[in-house]
Amino acid sequence: MSSRFSYRANAEAIQPLYALNAYVRSSGLESSLIELVQMRVSQLNGCAYCLDMHSKDARAGGETEQRLYLLQAWREAPFFSERECAALAWCEAVTRLGEHGVSDAVYEQARAQFSEKELGDLNMVVILINAWNRIAIPFRLVPGGYQPASH
Numbered sequence: 001m002s003s004r005f006s007y008r009a010n011a012e013a014i015q016p017l018y019a020l021n022a023y024v025r026s027s028g029l030e031s032s033l034i035e036l037v038q039m040r041v042s043q044l045n046g047c048a049y050c051l052d053m054h055s056k057d058a059r060a061g062g063e064t065e066q067r068l069y070l071l072q073a074w075r076e077a078p079f080f081s082e083r084e085c086a087a088l089a090w091c092e093a094v095t096r097l098g099e100h101g102v103s104d105a106v107y108e109q110a111r112a113q114f115s116e117k118e119l120g121d122l123n124m125v126v127i128l129i130n131a132w133n134r135i136a137i138p139f140r141l142v143p144g145g146y147q148p149a150s151h
Helices: 007-025 031-045 048-060 065-076 082-096 104-113 116-136
Strands: none
Touching: 007 031, 007 116, 031 048, 031 065, 031 082, 031 116, 048 065, 048 116, 065 082, 082 104, 082 116, 104 116
């Protein structure tokens, strides 16, 4: 498979995504949490490029192989904190949205773990990775070449 398009050719249009990335990275949310959320959303959306990138970033940040392997089954795995579980439930609900939006139960679970600002910032992480997935998937960005040091 080869890429259909270089998203960098449209650099001006994606500058806001880079700015949002800088914001969420400086928001105070844990880097490990951000990577888990980006990986989970990319799993839901089937984005190989972003899964490759964020698994490498997560590993470079000290994430364990075991947690990465079990991320798709996080509800059945005892390796995720209550805060991480709340974030993963939130990212799934926001990514899938559906007819009824985000349930009160998911919202209450998230609010029990995150301040109002943190939940807003977490939502920005979900928005950001969904946007990147929607660039990488249709333009068939090819996974494999990304290295964390170049990020």
